[in-house]
Amino acid sequence: MSDAAVPPVVSLEGVSKWYGEVLGLSDVTLSIGPGITGLLGVNGAGKSTLLKLVTGQLRPDRGSVRVLGEPVWNRPALVRRIGLCPEQDSFYEEMTGAAWLAWLARLTGLGRAAADERARALLGEVDLLAEGGKRIGRYSKGMRQRLKLAQALLNDPEVLFLDEPLTGTDPIARARIVRRIRELVAAGRHVVISSHVLHEVETLTDTIVLLHQGRLRAEGRVEEIRRTLADYPCEVRIEVDRPRELGLRLLALPSVRAVLLQDGGDALLVRTDAQETFFRALAEQVVAGRFDVTRLAPADDRLESVFQRLVA
Amino acid sequence: MGTEAARATWLIFARTVARTLGRPRNLVLAFVFYAFPPALGWLLVTLAEPRAQAAAFTTFYGIVYPTLYLALPALLLGGSAIAREVEERTITYLLLRPVPRWTVVAGNYLAAVLVLGLLTTASLAAFYAICGLRGGPAKELGGTEAVVDSFEKEQAEYRREARALREREEALRHEQRARGRGAEANRPRPTDDVDRQLVEVRRDRRSLRRDRGDVGRLDERWRAGEDRPDRALVLVGILWLGIAANTALFLFLGTAIRHYFMAGIVYAVLYPLVAMPLFRASRIKWTVLHFHVQTLVHNEALAAPGRLADLYLGEASAGALLVLLATAVVFLAAACVLFPRKEYVLDR
Numbered sequence: 001m002s003d004a005a006v007p008p009v010v011s012l013e014g015v016s017k018w019y020g021e022v023l024g025l026s027d028v029t030l031s032i033g034p035g036i037t038g039l040l041g042v043n044g045a046g047k048s049t050l051l052k053l054v055t056g057q058l059r060p061d062r063g064s065v066r067v068l069g070e071p072v073w074n075r076p077a078l079v080r081r082i083g084l085c086p087e088q089d090s091f092y093e094e095m096t097g098a099a100w101l102a103w104l105a106r107l108t109g110l111g112r113a114a115a116d117e118r119a120r121a122l123l124g125e126v127d128l129l130a131e132g133g134k135r136i137g138r139y140s141k142g143m144r145q146r147l148k149l150a151q152a153l154l155n156d157p158e159v160l161f162l163d164e165p166l167t168g169t170d171p172i173a174r175a176r177i178v179r180r181i182r183e184l185v186a187a188g189r190h191v192v193i194s195s196h197v198l199h200e201v202e203t204l205t206d207t208i209v210l211l212h213q214g215r216l217r218a219e220g221r222v223e224e225i226r227r228t229l230a231d232y233p234c235e236v237r238i239e240v241d242r243p244r245e246l247g248l249r250l251l252a253l254p255s256v257r258a259v260l261l262q263d264g265g266d267a268l269l270v271r272t273d274a275q276e277t278f279f280r281a282l283a284e285q286v287v288a289g290r291f292d293v294t295r296l297a298p299a300d301d302r303l304e305s306v307f308q309r310l311v312a
Numbered sequence: 313m314g315t316e317a318a319r320a321t322w323l324i325f326a327r328t329v330a331r332t333l334g335r336p337r338n339l340v341l342a343f344v345f346y347a348f349p350p351a352l353g354w355l356l357v358t359l360a361e362p363r364a365q366a367a368a369f370t371t372f373y374g375i376v377y378p379t380l381y382l383a384l385p386a387l388l389l390g391g392s393a394i395a396r397e398v399e400e401r402t403i404t405y406l407l408l409r410p411v412p413r414w415t416v417v418a419g420n421y422l423a424a425v426l427v428l429g430l431l432t433t434a435s436l437a438a439f440y441a442i443c444g445l446r447g448g449p450a451k452e453l454g455g456t457e458a459v460v461d462s463f464e465k466e467q468a469e470y471r472r473e474a475r476a477l478r479e480r481e482e483a484l485r486h487e488q489r490a491r492g493r494g495a496e497a498n499r500p501r502p503t504d505d506v507d508r509q510l511v512e513v514r515r516d517r518r519s520l521r522r523d524r525g526d527v528g529r530l531d532e533r534w535r536a537g538e539d540r541p542d543r544a545l546v547l548v549g550i551l552w553l554g555i556a557a558n559t560a561l562f563l564f565l566g567t568a569i570r571h572y573f574m575a576g577i578v579y580a581v582l583y584p585l586v587a588m589p590l591f592r593a594s595r596i597k598w599t600v601l602h603f604h605v606q607t608l609v610h611n612e613a614l615a616a617p618g619r620l621a622d623l624y625l626g627e628a629s630a631g632a633l634l635v636l637l638a639t640a641v642v643f644l645a646a647a648c649v650l651f652p653r654k655e656y657v658l659d660r
Binding site for chain 2: 055056057058059074076077079080082083084086088090091092094103104106107108109151155
């Protein structure tokens with residue numbers, strides 16, 4: 001999926017991981033390029049397993065995992081170049097947000113004063129400066145998510161892995177986190193964001209890795225993935241000079257499931273079970289009826305439909 | 313790298329100490345738990361007869377204390393040092409810092425030893441102060457004197473029995489020689505039971521030496537141990553090293569296996585009960601196991617407050633300290649080597 005000239009940020013070669021007898025990942029080979037990549041899949045698809053592997057928390061049972069060209073397991077030097085915002089909501093609850101961040105900053109090698117300064121700066125970046133003196137145990141869900149994001153940024157990492165960073169956040173917190181992610185990418189950082197909520201990822205990127213039941217189902221841009229799929233159900237919006245007449249003709253086609261009039265009868269929404277077959281037949285009908293088609297576009301070229309298709 | 317590792321160890325150590333002692337629930341539990349020995353000591357000194365005191369002290373400090381106050385807290389704090397970070401999932405943040413992973417083990421270990429050492433020392437110091445063993449209100453603990461009396465009686469009894477057996481053996485040998493001469497004159501010699509009796513007496517003497525041989529040498533060690541100025545220091549040294557060794561052992565268990573707690577309980581509770589009757593001190597005196605049993609699990613130096621401690625410290629301190637130190641170092645090193653090689657984030 002990444003450009004051949006650009007080395008992948010993350011690469012997995014034949015990676016499998018078991019939890020006892022439960023399969024976490026099965027023979028996954030993929031590479032993730034620069035920018036933002038969405039890691040998609042339903043709960044239990046293997047997203048968190050993949051993130052734990054690429055952050056060196058787990059060791060693959062088979063295959064190899066590389067981040068920024070280096071193996072990642074048990075490599076403290078590489079850990080300095082990556083950051084993880086984990087899914088789990090666990091902290092030293094009795095500490096204040098500022099003290100916790102400063103302590104972690106000192107573990108990254110900063111002196112006391114520099115660590116305090118870094119903690120304050122990061123709290124400011126995630127809009128938590130005012131709450132920095134509060135005990136973490138009293139933080140709201142959104143504040144905790146932002147604090148996790150702040151700790152992920154402690155090392156000023158080149159690659160940032162975010163595991164369900166928007167889960168449980170209110171719209172304001174969500175907007176703040178999304179804005180911060182965009183800023184990081186604009187500053188040249190690479191971000192891999194996992195989620196099972198598709199529209200969250202859709203707002204950030206159209207480059208995805210899709211996992212299902214521990215296996216890689218697709219990787220690349222959403223539209224490219226969609227093109228690689230042959231016949232599958234979809235909706236097509238057609239703006240044409242005689243929509244009712246074309247609609248009647250299309251209803252007679254076996255590949256068409258439904259035809260709806262839209263915009264007061266000025267456009268058609270066609271639901272089909274077989275995209276390629278439908279488009280061939282549509283072309284024939286347009287030529288035969290001398291229709292003047294002004295616009296033809298998929299009505300549901302969204303991640304959701306691709307996702308549904310791939311995991312079905 | 314060395315400085316970074318030491319710094320990381322220090323930071324994790326300090327954080328863990330603060331976390332452990334900073335939780336009010338932990339402090340309340342620790343106070344109740346560690347206030348019990350001095351309270352018991354005060355009750356015994358105030359209320360009990362000397363012989364009852366002796367029995368109570370011997371039981372409590374010989375059997376209950378080493379298990380309940382050395383092994384169990386070490387299991388709870390040392391064994392769970394890594395497991396707690398894993399269960400609370402805070403381990404992730406530590407694994408994602410650019411420091412050697414063994415520093416997580418070392419920092420947690422040192423914190424556990426410090427907390428346990430301070431609490432146990434405070435508890436014992438309070439006990440000694442209350443019971444007057446080290447300058448408290450009472451000049452001497454009657455119970456200790458009673459224990460010493462019983463040891464002296466046991467020693468005298470041992471000597472009596474040993475002398476009786478020796479005399480019996482000599483008499484039988486004399487009789488055997490006399491019969492041998494008679495047998496030469498009147499062949500064939502009839503079989504009598506002198507030989508059998510001699511075998512039995514020799515077996516009894518061996519049993520006596522094996523089972524109670526230590527008692528026979530008490531007075532020499534006693535004399536050697538009298539007026540030792542560093543007795544309290546050695547006791548505290550053994551105490552801290554005992555805690556260090558126990559904690560390292562359980563930390564290793566907690567690092568190596570998921571069901572460390574059950575294994576630790578079996579070790580802490582059942583081992584002394586099984587091992588002590590099986591391995592009497594005199595039989596394994598010169599083995600490491602002896603020192604292990606004596607100091608690591610069944611710390612008789614601690615079990616014998618006051619002058620009684622000298623009986624053991626005189627001879628056992630150097631070996632015991634060495635074994636405890638080696639145990640602590642070996643198990644801590646094993647945990648430090650194992651931890652970076654294992655995965656601790658095993659839920660999907």
